[in-house]
Amino acid sequence: xxxxxxxxxxxxxxxxxxxxxxxxxxxxxxxxxxxxxxxxxxxxxxxxxxxxxxxxxxxxxxxxxxxxxxxxxxxxxxxxxxxxxxxxxxxxxxxxxxxxxxxxxxxxxxxxxxxx
Amino acid sequence: xxxxxxxxxxxxxxxxxxxxxxxxxxxxxxxxxxxxxxxxxxxxxxxxxxxxxxxxxxxxxxxxxxxxxxxxxxxxxxxxxxxxxxxxxxxxxxxxxxxxxxxxxxxxxxxxxx
Numbered sequence: 093x094x095x096x097x098x099x100x101x102x103x104x105x106x107x108x109x110x111x112x113x114x115x116x117x118x119x120x121x122x123x124x125x126x127x128x129x130x131x132x133x134x135x136x137x138x139x140x141x142x143x144x145x146x147x148x149x150x151x152x153x154x155x156x157x158x159x160x161x162x163x164x165x166x167x168x169x170x171x172x173x174x175x176x177x178x179x180x181x182x183x184x185x186x187x188x189x190x191x192x193x194x195x196x197x198x199x200x201x202x203x204x205x206x207x208x
Numbered sequence: 209x210x211x212x213x214x215x216x217x218x219x220x221x222x223x224x225x226x227x228x229x230x231x232x233x234x235x236x237x238x239x240x241x242x243x244x245x246x247x248x249x250x251x252x253x254x255x256x257x258x259x260x261x262x263x264x265x266x267x268x269x270x271x272x273x274x275x276x277x278x279x280x281x282x283x284x285x286x287x288x289x290x291x292x293x294x295x296x297x298x299x300x301x302x303x304x305x306x307x308x309x310x311x312x313x314x315x316x317x318x319x320x321x322x
Contacts, residue, residue: 099210100248124309135313136251143259150236181250185309194239196311198251 098182098199100187111172113202115182116164123164124185125158128198131178136162140167172206179203210235212314214299220320221289226281229284229317231299239302240267240282241311242274244295257282289321 095190098115105111115125123144128136138183142149142156142165149156169176182199212233221227232241241256243266253266257276258306271293272313273285282301300311 101248126309135315137313138310141309184252194241194260195255195263196253196256196309197240197267198243200248200250 096182096184096197096199099200100202101200102203102205104205104207105172107127107172107174109172111167111169111180111204111206113204114164115166115184116162117184117201118163118179119186120160120163122163122184122186125156126183127156127167128181128183129178130181130201136181145170169204172204174206174208177204177206210312212299212301212312214297214317216245216317217315218318220322222322223290224288226290227286227319229286229297229299229319231282231284231300231314232280233259233300233312234280235302235303235312236279238279238304239299240276241300242272242282242284242294242301243298243300244268245298245316247297249255254284254297289319293319294321295319 097115097208102208107178130136131148140151140156142158143153181199182203185196191204215230222253238259242254243251245251252268252271255274257263260279265272276282296316298316301316
C-alpha cells in the first residue's frame with residue numbers, strides 16, 4: 093500500500109512553544125490528508141484535514157500545510173498547552189473520489205509531550 | 209446519542225479459537241472500517257465497507273474476514289486467531305466518503321491471543 097513516513101516519533105516542548113510534525117508520502121494520487129489526535133487510552137479524533145487543492149488550512153492554534161510537489165504535509169501547533177499532549181497521526185487517502193478511495197493509510201504516530 | 213460501539217472491549221483467547229468482534233453505529237453512516245493499532249506502526253486498515261454488501265481489503269487483511277449485511281453493523285471475524293493478531297482494534301464509520309472523510313472511531317477492543 094501507500095507509504096507514509098511520519099517524523100519525529102517523539103516530540104517534547106515547553107508550554108507556549110510551537111510543535112511541528114511532518115509526513116511524507118510517495119503516491120502523487122493522494123489527495124486527502126487528515127490529522128488525528130489520540131489521547132492516552134482513548135480513541136483517535138479528527139483535528140484538522142486538508143485536500144490537495146489547498147496549500148494551507150488553519151483552525152485556531154492548529155494549522156496544516158501541504159506541499160504536493162515535494163509530497164509532504166505538516167501539522168503546526170502554536171502556543172502549545174499541556175492538554176495538547178497526545179499521540180498525533182497523519183493519514184491520507186489515495187485518489188479520494190476515484191477507485192479504492194475508501195483505503196486510508198496512517199503514519200506511525202508522534203508522541204507529543206508539552207511540559208508546563 | 210450518536211456513537212460507534214464495539215464488543216467486547218477486552219478479550220483474551222487462545223490460538224485457533226474463532227472469534228467475532230462486533231461493531232455497530234447508530235448514525236446511518238455508509239462507510240465503515242476496521243483498523244488495528246500496534247506500537248510504532250500506527251493504525252493500519254484491515255477492511256473497509258463503502259455500503260451494505262460492499263467490502264474491500266485494506267493494507268493488512270490477512271487472517272481477517274468481514275461482512276456488511278446491514279448498514280449499522282460491520283463485524284470483524286478471526287477464523288483462526290494467532291498470537292500476531294494480538295492488538296488494539298478500532299472500528300470507525302463515516303457519513304459517506306462522497307460527502308466527508310471524517311471518521312468516528314469506536315472505543316477500541318484489546319485482543320490478546322495466547
